[in-house]
Amino acid sequence: MSLSMADLFKRITSGVYVVGVAAGPQRNAFTAAWVMPVSFRPLMLALSINPKHSSFALLREGGVFSINVLRRDQLELAGRFGAPADTGKLSAVAWRTGKTGAPLLEDALARFECELAGECPTGDHVLALGRVVDGVLLQPDAEPLIYRETGDLDGASGLFPDGF
Amino acid sequence: MSLSMADLFKRITSGVYVVGVAAGPQRNAFTAAWVMPVSFRPLMLALSINPKHSSFALLREGGVFSINVLRRDQLELAGRFGAPADTGKLSAVAWRTGKTGAPLLEDALARFECELAGECPTGDHVLALGRVVDGVLLQPDAEPLIYRETGDLDGASGLFPDGF
Numbered sequence: 001m002s003l004s005m006a007d008l009f010k011r012i013t014s015g016v017y018v019v020g021v022a023a024g025p026q027r028n029a030f031t032a033a034w035v036m037p038v039s040f041r042p043l044m045l046a047l048s049i050n051p052k053h054s055s056f057a058l059l060r061e062g063g064v065f066s067i068n069v070l071r072r073d074q075l076e077l078a079g080r081f082g083a084p085a086d087t088g089k090l091s092a093v094a095w096r097t098g099k100t101g102a103p104l105l106e107d108a109l110a111r112f113e114c115e116l117a118g119e120c121p122t123g124d125h126v127l128a129l130g131r132v133v134d135g136v137l138l139q140p141d142a143e144p145l146i147y148r149e150t151g152d153l154d155g156a157s158g159l160f161p162d163g164f
Numbered sequence: 165m166s167l168s169m170a171d172l173f174k175r176i177t178s179g180v181y182v183v184g185v186a187a188g189p190q191r192n193a194f195t196a197a198w199v200m201p202v203s204f205r206p207l208m209l210a211l212s213i214n215p216k217h218s219s220f221a222l223l224r225e226g227g228v229f230s231i232n233v234l235r236r237d238q239l240e241l242a243g244r245f246g247a248p249a250d251t252g253k254l255s256a257v258a259w260r261t262g263k264t265g266a267p268l269l270e271d272a273l274a275r276f277e278c279e280l281a282g283e284c285p286t287g288d289h290v291l292a293l294g295r296v297v298d299g300v301l302l303q304p305d306a307e308p309l310i311y312r313e314t315g316d317l318d319g320a321s322g323l324f325p326d327g328f
Contacts, residue, residue: 008301009201011233012209013179013276013308019316037173038212039287040323045176064192069175085220110175120284122210122293125311129286134328137172140266144177159204164299 005160010148016070018081019047020057020095020103023062027103028055029090031082031154033147035067043132045114048125059116059128066102067130069110070132070145075153077144098163099134109144111139167322174312175189182245183211183249184259184267187221187226191267192219193254195246195318198289198309199231207296208215209278212289223280234272234309241319242309246318259270263298273308294308 016035020029036047045067059065070078094106114130120129120131126143137151178200184193198212209231213220223229234242243275245253265278278294285291 005207007304008299010209011178011179011301011308011309012199012201012231014200015175015177017191027327035176036178036198036199036210036212037176038291039289042271042287043169043173043325043328044287045311046200046212046291048200048210055193067176096258106191110172118284118286118292120291122282123206123208125203126265127210127284127291129200129284134326136170137168137175140171144175155307159203162319164207164296 005162006152006157009160016106016147018068018070018077018079018108018147019055020059020066020068020105021062022064022073022101022103023058026058027090028058028083029103030055031078033154038129042050043156045112045130045132047128048122050124050127051126056115057127057137062101063116064100064102065116065128066098066100066104067112067114068105068108071109071161072145072149074145075150078150079153083141088109109139109142111135114144167324170316170321173324178311180242180309180311180314181236182231182232182241182269182272183219184230185222185226186228186261186265186267187222190222191254192222193245193267194219195242197318204291205286208281209276209294211292211294212286213292214288215290223292226265227253227280228264228266229278229280230262230264230268231276231278232269232272235303236307236309236313237272239314240310242314242323243317273303273306275299
């Protein structure tokens with residue numbers, strides 16, 4: 001457990017997202033913070049994902065993902081979609097299927113839909129590179145949830161090494 | 165010019181950083197927002213960089229980079245290091261050479277030093293993957309500068325396409 005390393009890395013500011021994946025009739029969604037734009041033309045986003053996560057297999061199989069931007073008041077939702085269980089997370093919220101087939105939260109600050117354009121291994125994660133094919137700013141006046149404000153909701157302090 | 169696309173993508177929250185690079189006696193530093201952690205073990209950060217930027221050649225040649233986290237009151241500094249000129253940007257601020265050889269700002273919220281561990285092309289940018297070999301939280305009570313709060317300081321609104 002390394003609170004100080006987690007504290008340090010939280011100074012790399014990021015938002016909090018519910019990422020949706022789908023392959024055929026299967027779909028899932030999970031909370032992530034390691035998301036950023038990586039290209040203007042074409043429009044691309046990168047998502048760093050743990051390849052041991054069952055949603056990674058769905059992402060690869062379906063080749064699509066959605067990024068749903070959470071608001072500051074959606075901390076409880078972030079916790080729910082961060083839970084390890086793979087079933088039923090979407091059943092408790094209002095969602096619909098996007099043009100890519102990925103699930104979209106009805107209630108979010110903004111959202112993006114991506115087609116998987118490539119992968120890049122990075123340490124214990126994999127970068128999923130997404131070509132952004134759609135996006136909408138749903139609530140322009142809302143403030144985004146900031147990852148540092150979630151405390152240790154995701155248990156990341158236990159995942160960092162103690163030193164360099 | 166696409167203010168609405170820039171507005172949308174700014175909902176992917178990020179901080180603002182001065183990235184330092186060095187190769188032999190040459191060094192440079194530039195402002196970037198597309199930085200995020202990508203692995204716990206080993207500790208890794210990804211930086212999305214325009215390969216046409218002259219600092220990219222230095223980064224590749226030297227194989228190291230630093231990430232200096234700017235505070236909310238360092239907007240003017242962000243603008244200065246965002247200027248296209250390649251010379252003299254470091255001469256106007258207090259900096260020192262880090263253990264990797266990369267330049268470090270003396271006055272920053274936090275900083276990281278990385279060894280270049282890989283690259284991954286993504287559209288019009290390249291992801292530089294850095295193994296984090298050192299880092300320090302210098303000002304734990306300071307608030308980080310948030311990219312969305314910088315307005316159109318970097319002219320990004322002119323770089324986004326108008327549609328998907």
